[in-house]
Amino acid sequence: MTYQKIDFLLIGGGLASATAAETLRREGATGSILILSAESTLPYQRPALSKRYLLGDANVQQILIHPAQYYREQQIEVALETTALSVDTARQRVETSTGRQIHYEKLLIATGASPRPIALPGASLPGIHVLRSRDDCDALRQRASKAKRAVVVGGSFHGIEVAMTLRDLGLEVTIVEEDTRLLRHLESAMLSDFFLQYASQQGATVLLDEPVVAFHGERKIREVETGSGARIPCDFAVACMGVRPATQFLHGSGIALEEGQVVVDARLATNAPNVWAAGDVTSFLDPVFSRRRHIEHWDNAVKQGRLAALNMLGRRMRYDQVSYFFCEVGDIGFDVLGAPEDADEWIMRGSLADHSFALFYLKDSVMRAAFSLGRPAGETRLAEGLIRYRTNLQLHKEILRQPDVALDQLPTQTVLVLQGGGALGAFECGVVKALEEEQIFPDIVAGISIGALNGAIIAGNPRNATGALEAFWSELQVASSPLLSEPMRRATTAMQILQFGVPKFFRPRWMPSFGEPWVAPWNWSGFYDTSPMKQLLAKYVDFTSLKESPVRLVVGAVNVLTGELEVFDSYVDDLTPDHILASGSLPPGFSWTFVDGKPYWDGGIVSNSPLDLVFDRCGPDGKRVFIVDLFAGAKSSLPSNMMEIQARRDEIVYSERVRSDLRMRELKDAYRGLVESLLQEIEPVEREKIMQRPRYIQLMGDGAKMQITRFVRKGVGDEPSWRDYDFSDVSIRANQAQGYALVKEMLGAPRGVVAADRPVESTSDTVER
Numbered sequence: 001m002t003y004q005k006i007d008f009l010l011i012g013g014g015l016a017s018a019t020a021a022e023t024l025r026r027e028g029a030t031g032s033i034l035i036l037s038a039e040s041t042l043p044y045q046r047p048a049l050s051k052r053y054l055l056g057d058a059n060v061q062q063i064l065i066h067p068a069q070y071y072r073e074q075q076i077e078v079a080l081e082t083t084a085l086s087v088d089t090a091r092q093r094v095e096t097s098t099g100r101q102i103h104y105e106k107l108l109i110a111t112g113a114s115p116r117p118i119a120l121p122g123a124s125l126p127g128i129h130v131l132r133s134r135d136d137c138d139a140l141r142q143r144a145s146k147a148k149r150a151v152v153v154g155g156s157f158h159g160i161e162v163a164m165t166l167r168d169l170g171l172e173v174t175i176v177e178e179d180t181r182l183l184r185h186l187e188s189a190m191l192s193d194f195f196l197q198y199a200s201q202q203g204a205t206v207l208l209d210e211p212v213v214a215f216h217g218e219r220k221i222r223e224v225e226t227g228s229g230a231r232i233p234c235d236f237a238v239a240c241m242g243v244r245p246a247t248q249f250l251h252g253s254g255i256a257l258e259e260g261q262v263v264v265d266a267r268l269a270t271n272a273p274n275v276w277a278a279g280d281v282t283s284f285l286d287p288v289f290s291r292r293r294h295i296e297h298w299d300n301a302v303k304q305g306r307l308a309a310l311n312m313l314g315r316r317m318r319y320d321q322v323s324y325f326f327c328e329v330g331d332i333g334f335d336v337l338g339a340p341e342d343a344d345e346w347i348m349r350g351s352l353a354d355h356s357f358a359l360f361y362l363k364d365s366v367m368r369a370a371f372s373l374g375r376p377a378g379e380t381r382l383a384e385g386l387i388r389y390r391t392n393l394q395l396h397k398e399i400l401r402q403p404d405v406a407l408d409q410l411p412t413q414t415v416l417v418l419q420g421g422g423a424l425g426a427f428e429c430g431v432v433k434a435l436e437e438e439q440i441f442p443d444i445v446a447g448i449s450i451g452a453l454n455g456a457i458i459a460g461n462p463r464n465a466t467g468a469l470e471a472f473w474s475e476l477q478v479a480s481s482p483l484l485s486e487p488m489r490r491a492t493t494a495m496q497i498l499q500f501g502v503p504k505f506f507r508p509r510w511m512p513s514f515g516e517p518w519v520a521p522w523n524w525s526g527f528y529d530t531s532p533m534k535q536l537l538a539k540y541v542d543f544t545s546l547k548e549s550p551v552r553l554v555v556g557a558v559n560v561l562t563g564e565l566e567v568f569d570s571y572v573d574d575l576t577p578d579h580i581l582a583s584g585s586l587p588p589g590f591s592w593t594f595v596d597g598k599p600y601w602d603g604g605i606v607s608n609s610p611l612d613l614v615f616d617r618c619g620p621d622g623k624r625v626f627i628v629d630l631f632a633g634a635k636s637s638l639p640s641n642m643m644e645i646q647a648r649r650d651e652i653v654y655s656e657r658v659r660s661d662l663r664m665r666e667l668k669d670a671y672r673g674l675v676e677s678l679l680q681e682i683e684p685v686e687r688e689k690i691m692q693r694p695r696y697i698q699l700m701g702d703g704a705k706m707q708i709t710r711f712v713r714k715g716v717g718d719e720p721s722w723r724d725y726d727f728s729d730v731s732i733r734a735n736q737a738q739g740y741a742l743v744k745e746m747l748g749a750p751r752g753v754v755a756a757d758r759p760v761e762s763t764s765d766t767v768e769r
Contacts, residue, residue, distance in 0.1 A: 005103045006034045008312060009094060011084045012110035012246075013037020014046065015298065016279030018065045019305030020108050020312075025074045027313055031105065035078045036096060038111075041134055042068060042078060047298050049137040050161040051328055055168060056141065060134065084111075087253040089272035106312045109250070109262055109270070109277040110305065113243035113296060122215030127236040131162060132243070140238065144169050147235035151175075151224045153212050155182040157327045159240035160195065163204055164330040166238075173204045174232050176224065178211035187340040188359060191371065194352050195329060202330050207232075243296065245281045258283045261294055266318035266572065268308045276312060278304035287320045287571060288388055289339050289368070299324040299694045317617070318572040322388045324694035331685045333692035335380060338369030338387045350375065350403040355688075358383070358403075365394040374688060375403075377697040382407035385621050389413050389443070408705065412622040416442035416458070417611050420449025420584065420604040421630035422724035426732040427713045428454045428628045429469040430739025435626065436466050438747050442626075444552045444618055446610040448603040451628070452555035452583035453537065459553035459570060460541035468540050473736065475504050475536060477729040486730055493728035502727050506530045506590065526591030530584075534577040543577065546570040554613045556603035557582040560592050565606040567613050568595075622706065628739070629712040672700060711742050 008024055008031060010017040017035050024033055037043065044063045052058040061067070071078055083097045087107070094102045115130040117123075129140045144150070144166060152163040155177030166173045175182075181192035182199070199206055210226040215237065217223065223231040245260040256263040256271045261283035268276045268284060279301040286293040300323035307319050325336040332355065343361035350357040358379065361369035370383040386393070391411055399405050416435075418428050428451065435441070441463045447455030457472055458465040478497060480489035501507040506528035512518055546553060553570035557579075568579040582593040582600035592599035603610070611627065679687050690696055713735075715723065723731075 002099060003101050003103070004034075005032075005105075007031025007105045008033045008108070009102055009104035009106070010035045010108045010110060011094065012108075012112055012279070012281070013039050013043050013078070013080070014110060014112045014279065015043065015065060015301040016110035016112075016305035016308070017108065018043035019302050020110065020278065020309040021074070021076045022066070023306045023309035024312070025076065027310065029309075029313060033074075033076045034102070035076065036082045036084055036094075037078060037080050038083045039133060039135075040081050042066070042071070042080070044134060045298075046132075047326070049131055049134065050158060051165055053134070053137055054131075054141055054144075054162070054165050063134075084249050087250055087255065087275075089254050089275060092274065105274065107275045108305075108308055108312065109247075109255075109275065109281060110279045110301075110308075111246040111249075111281050112301075113280040114246045115239065116242045116244050118239050118241065120212065120214055122217065122221070125215055125217050125221045126219065127217070127221035128215060129236060129238045131158070131238060131240070140236075143236050144171060148172060149174075149234045151232050151234040151237040152240060153224070153237060154240035154242075155179065155184075155206070155208070156240055156242070157183065157185070157325070159238075160199065160329050161327060162238050162240060163199065164202060164328075167202055167204055168330070174224075174234070175199065175204055175206045176210050176212055176226060176232065177206070177208050178227075180209045182206065182208070185340065186336065186371065187343065187361070187369075188346065188371070190352075191359065198329065198332065243280070247281060258292075266320070267311050267316060268304060268319055269311065276308040278308040284319060287318055288322060288390070289342065293339070295323050297323050297325045299326070314566075316567070316569070316572055318569070320388065320571070322384045324384075324697070326692065326694050328689055331689070332373065333689035334371065334373040335692055335694065335697065336369065336371050337380070337384055338367070340369040340371070342368040347397060347400045349400060356403070360400050362393065362397075365392050365397075366390050367393060372692070374692070377691060377700050379407055380697045382410075382622065385619070386410065388619070408622065412624050412707075413443040413618070414440060415444045415446065415614055415618075415623050415625045416455075417609070417614065417625060417627040418445065418447040418451025418455050419610075419628060419630045420447075420451050420586075420602065420608050422450055423727045423731060424630040424713065424724055424735060425450030425454055426473050426735035427630060427739035429466075429473050430736035430741075431626075431628050431711050431743050432458060432469055433466040433736075434740045434743030434747070436463070438743070440626070440747075442551055444554065444614060444623075446554040446556075446614045447583065448556050448608050448610050449584040449586065451610070452580050452603070453533070455553050455555060456537060456541045456546075456575075456580045459546055459549050459551040460543075462549055462551045470736075472536070472540050473732055476502060476727055477732045478502060478727050480728045480730055489730055490726055490728050493731075494726045497725055497727055501528055503532065504536045505533050505727070507532060524591070526585075526587060527589050530581055530590050530593070534581060537577040537580060541577075543575055546575050552618065554610065554617050555580060555583045556607065556610050556613050557585070557593075557595075557600035558603055558605050560599040560601055563606075565603055566600070567617060569617055625706060625708045627708060627710045629710055631713075675700060709746070711739065711746065713738065713742075 010020055013035060021033050021035060041060060043065045045065060048058055048063045053063055085095045085097055087094050092104050094104060115132050130136055131140055149172045150166050151174045152159050153176050155175050160182060163173045163175050181189060182196050183192050186192060196206055210228060212224055213227050214225040215221050216225060221237055223233055224237055225231050247257060247260050247262060250257060254272055255275060262270060262277040262281050264270055264277050264282050264284045266285045266287050268278055270277055280296045283292055283294050303321045303323060304319060307317055310317055322337050327334055340361050342363050345362040347360045356374040358375045359371040360367055367386045372380045396410050399409055445455040445458045454469060457468050461468040478493050480493040508528055509524050547570060555568050556565050559566050568575060578593055578595050582595050583603050585593045585600060586602035592601050
């Protein structure tokens with residue numbers, strides 16, 4: 001037995017493993033990657049087996065996910081005809097069928113599924129086929145080339161695809177289905193009747209409510225017997241009767257299984273350390289539908305393989321995608337998104353007869369699933385977003401019924417982006433007050449540094465954050481002497497804060513509190529201690545309830561050891577005050593904050609603009625974004641001293657920049673135009689099928705445009721360099737008032753109209769992503 005150490009071991013030679021390996025390399029993983037595959041062929045596109053490959057329109061090379069050269073160039077080892085026999089999670093070892101013993105650092109289980117055993121009389125007769133692997137397909141194609149009659153057992157998606165392909169090969173085909181209708185999982189009698197009629201028109205015989213009870217023949221199958229006693233003559237049969245997860249090798253491993261499926265959380269992690277699972281093999285916690293689910297779709301394998309790889313690299317992202325299921329029935333291609341079984345209302349759009357039809361499945365006026373046949377790719381992409389973000393459509397159902405009205409007119413998510421800036425965060429408090437008065441409430445709030453603190457309070461007090469924010473900032477403010485002029489009040493208070501801190505935010509280390517051990521200055525990792533803020537945050541935010549809040553909180557912090565910006569997400573992580581403080585631990589003033597044993601600094605060191613965090617976690621499509629920019633970054637006079645230089649540097653570094661990348665947009669549009677022109681060279685029936693495939697829809701279908709409104713704070717010309725630590729009562733009140741006035745002015749004026757004497761700057765942009 002040979003022994004080997006592998007950094008990333010991927011068990012399973014299918015789409016999920018291939019996608020995971022590709023993602024690992026693309027995201028910078030430098031360790032060794034090994035894929036164990038039971039098959040004799042490199043990972044390939046399995047959906048082609050029941051269509052192009054079975055027809056003979058594609059060869060092995062054409063259905064490969066990547067050619068052999070790709071794996072060599074990326075230094076990804078693929079061990080073919082090799083299965084895992086056992087997994088020892090305690091010692092992190094896997095034993096294989098070829099006598100290798102592999103120690104892994106990170107393990108992905110993506111072994112997929114295998115056809116269910118056929119427990120019927122005569123099931124061992126030659127001529128009874130299943131279709132799961134390329135070898136299965138080769139055997140079936142050879143059998144079909146010498147046959148005239150076939151029986152397909154099962155009227156599922158897979159069964160009807162196989163049946164229609166066999167019809168295209170010229171065979172007489174009978175579909176035997178024990179249910180009372182075809183394609184039961186569409187959860188629509190109308191759609192089932194449509195496909196029954198279509199199959200019949202294509203020459204297939206369909207028997208419903210007829211369970212198969214036995215197979216008959218001597219040396220090979222000759223007849224299929226049904227529950228009514230009918231005997232259907234055939235030259236061969238194809239059993240499309242479902243699959244079971246290929247997890248037998250995991251028994252005794254300690255990895256939790258449920259009905260044979262690997263149990264994973266929303267991040268696709270198993271109960272065993274350093275072990276993830278993806279694809280057909282998983283039972284995963286689906287946050288979109290708030291329940292555990294099991295999905296056996298091509299698109300799901302791609303998305304889960306990618307996300308599992310990211311989490312193996314420490315990204316801590318949850319699987320909140322809406323998977324597509326694509327099916328080709330003869331010359332008809334269609335998509336199913338979401339969970340059709342959850343619906344209590346159905347809304348139709350377009351015409352089935354014209355092969356341009358969508359069916360939207362709603363529950364409590366929220367879209368839960370969509371069926372799309374011949375509809376524009378952009379429409380399907382928009383439906384995906386409505387499902388994913390659980391948009392309530394109570395007042396907008398008429399738009400769904402009108403095929404010529406674009407879905408981008410439906411409500412979008414509202415995002416509030418809060419920048420870091422210390423005491424300037426009081427400006428954000430004023431912005432929130434004005435937005436709430438205008439009945440604008442965020443679905444997502446993303447924050448850095450002081451923006452993370454404000455964001456936590458907003459998420460912890462949904463739709464009623466103003467009172468909590470004002471009370472929070474009232475506790476932070478430091479009283480100034482009313483006997484001095486306002487500039488002097490601010491200046492003296494700022495100097496006082498430098499010496500003595502802000503009582504409920506931070507205190508200087510040269511004035512240790514009673515009972516704490518003295519630390520020598522040369523051992524300090526920051527000048528101030530932020531533990532008072534931890535107590536203050538806990539007063540205004542119930543961190544145990546953030547996962548259930550309708551407002552999703554996303555904050556960023558920099559891992560001191562890796563230098564990478566990491567994301568803390570309230571819908572993924574069990575957030576604590578430490579997560580929020582980590583985002584605001586700006587050196588050298590503040591020390592790093594430990595979260596799960598890792599040290600973090602202020603996220604503004606890498607990016608003070610958390611809009612990208614929203615894109616990464618929540619997608620860019622169809623969002624109304626409000627950005628609060630605390631640093632204008634506009635033109636300024638030349639600084640005259642070191643304090644002004646520091647202030648100007650911060651203004652430039654931390655200013656928010658939201659610009660449409662015109663070159664990228666032009667390039668994207670050019671590629672789309674090229675794809676569209678190439679499609680015009682393809683026969684219309686094939687072109688329509690291509691345009692229904694998930695990858696085409698996701699790449700070519702534009703989601704709703706993102707609208708961005710910026711509330712840019714613009715300081716007065718003689719603004720002091722200590723503005724970001726000026727927590728004086730006069731400054732906090734002034735910043736709150738300025739933020740409030742700006743929002744009222746911008747939202748109260750017609751778009752594009754700006755008061756001539758307005759003391760602040762604002763912009764509003766529509767951005768395509």
